[in-house]
Amino acid sequence: MADTTPRATSNRSTTPGSSTFKDYIGSQWAERERPLPEPREQAAHAAARRAGISELHPGRTIVVPAGQAKVRSNDCDYPFRPHSAFAHLTGWGSETVVGSVLVMTPNGSGHDTTLYFRATAGRDSEEFYANPEIGEFWVGPRPSLAEVAADLGVATADLGDLDAVVDGLDATVLVVRDADTDLTRSFDERLGSAVGGAPEQDGAPATDDVLARDLSELRLVKDAYEVHELRQAVAATKAGFDDVIADFDAVLAHPRGERIVEGTFNRRARADGNTVGYDTIAASGHHACILHWTRNDGAVQPGDLILIDAGVEVDSYYTADITRTLPVSGTFTEVQRMVYEAVLEAADAAFAIVKPGITFRQVHATAMEVIARKTAEWGFLPGTADESLQPENQFHRRYMVHGTSHHLGLDVHDCAKARREMYIDGVVQPGMVFTIEPGLYFQQDDLTVPEEFRGIGVRIEDDILVTEDGAENLSIGIPRTPSEVEGWIARSGR
Missing domain, CATH: 3.40.350.10 (Creatinase/prolidase N-terminal domain)
Structure with a gap:
């Protein structure tokens, strides 16, 4: 040996x-x-x-x-x-x-x-x-x-x-x-x-x-113990987000405020769990347009949005995976709110169809219909939403190149070696847990969008449990509508 x-x-x-x-x-x-x-x-x-x-x-x-x-x-x-x-x-x-x-x-x-x-x-x-x-x-x-x-x-x-x-x-x-x-x-x-x-x-x-x-594939459907552990992971993650918001003054005061966000969340992960389930993304300003921004070495500036993608892994190794996009100053600007509400609409539309019997890929397709429609309404696409949704076009994917969902459990991207026909083309079953995480990302040098949109990145991510007759949003207790988010920040004393 x-x-x-x-x-x-x-x-x-x-x-x-x-x-x-x-x-x-x-x-x-x-x-x-x-x-x-x-x-x-x-x-x-x-x-x-x-x-x-x-x-x-x-x-x-x-x-x-x-x-x-x-x-x-x-x-x-x-x-x-x-x-x-x-x-x-x-x-x-x-x-x-x-x-x-x-x-x-x-x-x-x-x-x-x-x-x-x-x-x-x-x-x-x-x-x-x-x-x-x-x-x-x-x-x-x-x-x-x-x-x-x-x-x-x-x-x-x-x-x-x-x-x-x-x-x-x-x-x-x-x-x-x-x-x-x-x-x-x-x-x-x-x-x-x-x-x-x-x-x-x-x-x-x-x-x-x-x-x-x-x-x-054995992990595609979670048993009762696994669901319980995922609930615990989500609860600890909510506490981590609360900690970050309460620490906003220190975040804003530090030249690498993104790392203060990371450290504050990681402290909670170690206190209430095993550690973080993956490297925390604390992406402020235009960094939010970089999907896996984990350098976290930037300043957090008033007026910006900060996208925080983080999850606590509990001692059994089950992890949450939550993203919230927060207005640093406590309120969204008109354009920020417009983008945020579009992403929220996509997330809610995807959640609304989740039930046993649909195929997993339908979740992504439903979210993409909203993303295509919104970006077409804003005049960002070289054609209509229906034209963009055609497989040979997909213009709207310029602003959201990632998928909408992945399975969640012991790994943040769980069941990764499952067959395609069991995963993306698989039939949704009770006990499955996966994310819904649409986003819109307008790079700071993207000339296809008006200047006021450039540098805005928004993602909203929740952890979803499939039930016998529908679905439960395990992370619904973490504020996610614009008014809820603004109230969340206000309650922290900012």
């Missing part, structure tokens, strides 16, 4: 190495007496998800790694986040131990599941005090095998036992290849070819790509 030995720091280590020190630091520790936890709420949901993927791949061993920490610089890593498929199938969340691997082994009627991870080190080992990457003195204690087994309701084994399991595998094993590239490479080397490449067996799909697809 791949070498998982931590990166050495021997060239600057001052840890004593004498046997006398080792004996001393390994002695006189109190016994740990921690009662085993009850299974967490998501354990049953995770078991159902594993059953779903088991049914799709009978007779095949399935390996889903959590992954390794990613290097930020030298021996400093980014905060660890396991692969979303691993989180979905285990329910472990932010406590996940780096390098863990979920293995589902066929048993004739389904699969037996074992979670392999590096258990807590004994006080008689050097690891717990001398290893700065995984040692208890450095990063805190890891849970025991028994604790995790009780917590997640799944069999556990030490990561060191995985070697023997791999030795017994053949090329029919299926692996989530992008979760841990070193582990996947070691599988390939041991088995003599790319794993997951054997012919179909008992009707089971044969490739790792199909496994990745199926794991993605």
Whole structure:
């Protein structure tokens, strides 16, 4: 298997190495007496998800790694986040131990599941005090095998036992290849070819790509626990927006006020959740016309709009994804309001059609009809709205080149490896959660629009749950109409 030995720091280590020190630091520790936890709420949901993927791949061993920490610089890593498929199938969340691997082994009627991870080190080992990457003195204690087994309701084994399991595998094993590239490479080397490449067996799909697809499609419809977590993420995100508005004086006073917005929101994300679900976009003035503006190094000026696209990721890793566009001075100008109301009309029209049985692409098409009609009414298009909506024209897309919706869940752009016929051409079902986020963006040097429109960017984004007979806007409590937004800012004391 791949070498998982931590990166050495021997060239600057001052840890004593004498046997006398080792004996001393390994002695006189109190016994740990921690009662085993009850299974967490998501354990049953995770078991159902594993059953779903088991049914799709009978007779095949399935390996889903959590992954390794990613290097930020030298021996400093980014905060660890396991692969979303691993989180979905285990329910472990932010406590996940780096390098863990979920293995589902066929048993004739389904699969037996074992979670392999590096258990807590004994006080008689050097690891717990001398290893700065995984040692208890450095990063805190890891849970025991028994604790995790009780917590997640799944069999556990030490990561060191995985070697023997791999030795017994053949090329029919299926692996989530992008979760841990070193582990996947070691599988390939041991088995003599790319794993997951054997012919179909008992009707089971044969490739790792199909496994990745199926794991993605498994997340298209959310269970009750996932919906609850998304509600929590939206609530924390609302609090983050409230914090930003309350901090507007500091935002305006700083030459890089966009970063004050980012920092204020991120503080809430860390306080009420795990972190942000994606890099916060705090785009003031003409920066709002740059769709993924995350440099956030600009000033926030009175009279401008600021577009804030942000979401809190809770400890289970489910994330919100909300955008609000706010008038920095507290009220919209006439032109700003005109653009804002057009975007709001597009969002409301898209939401109005959401119900089980429509196709996902209809949401985008409905929003685009409004965008085409508005930009045609304003005289920005070289033709009528109907002409622009023809596939060969699409003039209105100059002002909104992105899509209107994407699925939401463990990833901000969830279910990304689902088939097109299951995603954009898929039928909307109860339990699906996706965004509706139309926008209008008039670049500061766009000569097709009057000067007073240039540099205005507006997006309104909400998180939508499909219900049995329609839809619920999970983020409706975050002000979104022009009057609501102005009142929101006024209530902050500005």
